[in-house]
Amino acid sequence: MSLISGLDRFTLCFSSNLLSQEEETKSWKKLIKIAVSGAAGMISNHLLFKLASGEVFGPDQPVALKLLGSERSIQALEGVAMELEDSLFPLLREVNIGIDPYEVFQDVEWALLIGAKPRGPGMERADLLDINGQIFAEQGKALNAVASRNVKVMVVGNPCNTNALICMKNAPDIPAKNFHALTRLDENRAKCQLALKAGVFYDKVSNVTIWGNHSTTQVPDFLNATINGLPVTEIIKDRKWLEEEFTEKVQKRGGVLIQKWGRSSAASTSVSIVDAIRSLITPTPKGDWFSSGVYTTGNPYGIAEDIIFSMACRSKGDGDYELVKDVMIDDFLWNRIKKSEAELLAEKRCVAHLTGEGIAVCDLPGDTMLPGEM
Amino acid sequence: MSLISGLDRFTLCFSSNLLSQEEETKSWKKLIKIAVSGAAGMISNHLLFKLASGEVFGPDQPVALKLLGSERSIQALEGVAMELEDSLFPLLREVNIGIDPYEVFQDVEWALLIGAKPRGPGMERADLLDINGQIFAEQGKALNAVASRNVKVMVVGNPCNTNALICMKNAPDIPAKNFHALTRLDENRAKCQLALKAGVFYDKVSNVTIWGNHSTTQVPDFLNATINGLPVTEIIKDRKWLEEEFTEKVQKRGGVLIQKWGRSSAASTSVSIVDAIRSLITPTPKGDWFSSGVYTTGNPYGIAEDIIFSMACRSKGDGDYELVKDVMIDDFLWNRIKKSEAELLAEKRCVAHLTGEGIAVCDLPGDTMLPGEM
Numbered sequence: 001m002s003l004i005s006g007l008d009r010f011t012l013c014f015s016s017n018l019l020s021q022e023e024e025t026k027s028w029k030k031l032i033k034i035a036v037s038g039a040a041g042m043i044s045n046h047l048l049f050k051l052a053s054g055e056v057f058g059p060d061q062p063v064a065l066k067l068l069g070s071e072r073s074i075q076a077l078e079g080v081a082m083e084l085e086d087s088l089f090p091l092l093r094e095v096n097i098g099i100d101p102y103e104v105f106q107d108v109e110w111a112l113l114i115g116a117k118p119r120g121p122g123m124e125r126a127d128l129l130d131i132n133g134q135i136f137a138e139q140g141k142a143l144n145a146v147a148s149r150n151v152k153v154m155v156v157g158n159p160c161n162t163n164a165l166i167c168m169k170n171a172p173d174i175p176a177k178n179f180h181a182l183t184r185l186d187e188n189r190a191k192c193q194l195a196l197k198a199g200v201f202y203d204k205v206s207n208v209t210i211w212g213n214h215s216t217t218q219v220p221d222f223l224n225a226t227i228n229g230l231p232v233t234e235i236i237k238d239r240k241w242l243e244e245e246f247t248e249k250v251q252k253r254g255g256v257l258i259q260k261w262g263r264s265s266a267a268s269t270s271v272s273i274v275d276a277i278r279s280l281i282t283p284t285p286k287g288d289w290f291s292s293g294v295y296t297t298g299n300p301y302g303i304a305e306d307i308i309f310s311m312a313c314r315s316k317g318d319g320d321y322e323l324v325k326d327v328m329i330d331d332f333l334w335n336r337i338k339k340s341e342a343e344l345l346a347e348k349r350c351v352a353h354l355t356g357e358g359i360a361v362c363d364l365p366g367d368t369m370l371p372g373e374m
Numbered sequence: 375m376s377l378i379s380g381l382d383r384f385t386l387c388f389s390s391n392l393l394s395q396e397e398e399t400k401s402w403k404k405l406i407k408i409a410v411s412g413a414a415g416m417i418s419n420h421l422l423f424k425l426a427s428g429e430v431f432g433p434d435q436p437v438a439l440k441l442l443g444s445e446r447s448i449q450a451l452e453g454v455a456m457e458l459e460d461s462l463f464p465l466l467r468e469v470n471i472g473i474d475p476y477e478v479f480q481d482v483e484w485a486l487l488i489g490a491k492p493r494g495p496g497m498e499r500a501d502l503l504d505i506n507g508q509i510f511a512e513q514g515k516a517l518n519a520v521a522s523r524n525v526k527v528m529v530v531g532n533p534c535n536t537n538a539l540i541c542m543k544n545a546p547d548i549p550a551k552n553f554h555a556l557t558r559l560d561e562n563r564a565k566c567q568l569a570l571k572a573g574v575f576y577d578k579v580s581n582v583t584i585w586g587n588h589s590t591t592q593v594p595d596f597l598n599a600t601i602n603g604l605p606v607t608e609i610i611k612d613r614k615w616l617e618e619e620f621t622e623k624v625q626k627r628g629g630v631l632i633q634k635w636g637r638s639s640a641a642s643t644s645v646s647i648v649d650a651i652r653s654l655i656t657p658t659p660k661g662d663w664f665s666s667g668v669y670t671t672g673n674p675y676g677i678a679e680d681i682i683f684s685m686a687c688r689s690k691g692d693g694d695y696e697l698v699k700d701v702m703i704d705d706f707l708w709n710r711i712k713k714s715e716a717e718l719l720a721e722k723r724c725v726a727h728l729t730g731e732g733i734a735v736c737d738l739p740g741d742t743m744l745p746g747e748m
Contacts, residue, residue, distance in 0.1 A: 078634050082631055086562050086645075088562050191462060257457065260452050267419055
């Protein structure tokens with residue numbers, strides 16, 4: 001029987017009754033439903049196969065994938081669904097495709113929001129915020145209406161922090177702390193660059209935080225980072241490198257990749273999404289933490305409330321997280337954090353019409369899109 | 375430190391000494407070296423991340439990836455190597471890139487040969503056999519010269535059976551049975567179609583063999599296949615469907631995907647490569663088997679010797695396999711097998727100049743390339 005259902009023209013012989021009866025006789029975990037938007041794109045093309053293989057949620061966790069696309073991409077969605085079917089993943093119990101978020105998000109426990117419009121030629125950041133903001137406002141409303149009451153939402157489509165804020169504001173019945181903006185690829189790249197500079201294997205680098213916006217104002221934090229348990233600043237003595245080149249290397253990595261590769265970093269982005277999910281569903285190793293763009297209200301650092309800001313998080317592995325209190329913030333770090341905060345507050349004013357907070361006022365600084373991103 | 379080394383212009387600060395000292399202190403398995411050709415292509419872009427994540431060789435097996443590309447693709451190879459680095463896979467200990475198979479294949483224990491020239495407009499199958507055959511002859515010589523004496527070679531680049539034969543003939547010091555042509559995607563698609571027709575989940579379908587060439591003469595075998603342990607012919611009574619539509623559906627799947635998706639089936643191909651490798655390194659479940667294009671000399675079915683033909687295999691999980699003896703072959707199946715055999719014998723005559731067996735004579739039948747393949 002086909003796993004795939006969705007639009008009428010693509011309904012094959014999937015029978016969910018037959019499947020769920022079968023499931024009841026198994027000792028496996030209860031099926032979880034995972035929505036992925038932008039499902040026909042390159043990042044999803046990597047991610048969906050990871051979700052289906054058991055790499056993300058484990059070898060005893062059956063999954064149902066709900067693929068959200070656009071009218072334009074529906075044929076491609078059918079194609080990717082067929083490839084998933086041909087892959088015979090034993091854990092993949094159901095594939096739905098659709099273009100209506102109110103259908104696709106029904107009862108989902110995870111919503112991985114990857115789809116976003118790329119910036120066209122001559123388009124200002126304000127225009128991009130508006131166009132994508134409308135998509136995320138609609139998706140927030142749909143999640144609020146039909147998703148699991150404890151759905152975890154991970155926003156990848158850019159500008160992801162403000163998109164996540166818009167989505168959250170349109171989903172008042174879902175806990176605000178369930179919304180994440182992906183900064184894990186930045187964290188991974190930062191760890192890689194510190195390892196390269198120190199001449200150690202990257203598993204020796206820990207406690208790396210990305211603070212702020214997923215943009216060129218982001219702050220990769222070397223002050224709290226450690227290598228082999230020692231402060232990075234004791235291992236890498238080149239302060240100028242840490243203060244200037246390090247941040248630049250992290251931010252320009254995507255641009256270098258586009259130049260060399262001719263493609264955006266779809267594969268490593270999808271790996272970082274897996275890392276981000278796994279960080280929420282497995283206990284954080286003792287003493288370590290991970291970065292995620294999360295809601296600032298109640299944060300212990302003094303960062304402005306009511307925005308989505310990447311900070312240091314720890315999880316018990318229950319899908320939830322808490323902010324890490326014992327981090328050092330010196331003047332250098334704080335000044336940078338404040339710049340990213342100012343940018344996010346400006347972005348927020350620019351999308352006030354989408355968050356239900358009045359009339360939008362756009363006074364954005366220059367272009368802060370990371371190079372190499374759509 | 376960087377994991378990446380390769381061409382001079384891309385040598386970063388990788389130090390293999392430092393790494394191997396570190397490795398000696400660990401209880402992990404010894405590093406294995408895996409070569410992948412066509413490493414900048416779409417299939418590899420999926421496969422490399424699976425190899426690096428531990429999905430293929432297991433969570434305690436460190437791997438070194440050796441990426442073979444062309445002068446034209448070297449920048450893209452650097453890009454994919456950087457993405458691998460940014461993914462922080464703990465098992466990935468080394469990435470080499472290069473364009474000389476004599477360097478890249480040094481000591482490799484697995485060679486996954488994915489790269490092949492696509493057929494240009496107006497190009498005959500004989501031309502394609504010749505152009506790609508030369509590549510595989512060179513790679514065979516290189517494997518013979520520098521690879522591990524027990525290297526397992528999996529040929530994915532088309533026409534993969536005859537490419538594998540050419541490669542094998544040019545590597546006389548490597549056991550002939552170590553060469554495989556990938557027919558696992560065909561097997562997976564066949565299982566999927568049988569499951570769809572029978573209305574069962576695909577893990578209920580087993581003992582599916584793809585016989586012959588990875589081309590339109592291939593024979594998906596419903597006679598020996600089982601569903602829930604019963605012969606497929608007892609479950610699916612529609613003999614006309616089994617004899618005609620089933621084979622067509624398996625063969626045309628790639629073509630349908632290209633139409634819908636606009637891309638070839640890179641993701642599911644890479645899943646099937648993983649399946650094929652795992653079938654050789656894990657014991658085959660009792661009573662079941664898998665398909666692989668392997669050397670026919672000594673086969674128990676009466677298939678012509680000295681070609682690469684997809685047949686039913688079982689493995690103890692040691693990287694080796696044996697052919698399954700207890701399969702039924704009726705007249706219908708045998709006639710189809712003979713057609714695929716005739717095609718492979720014709721292909722072999724057409725590449726005699728590349729296998730050291732005299733002057734090529736090309737009397738190929740019409741176009742038998744599977745739709746949707748490059």
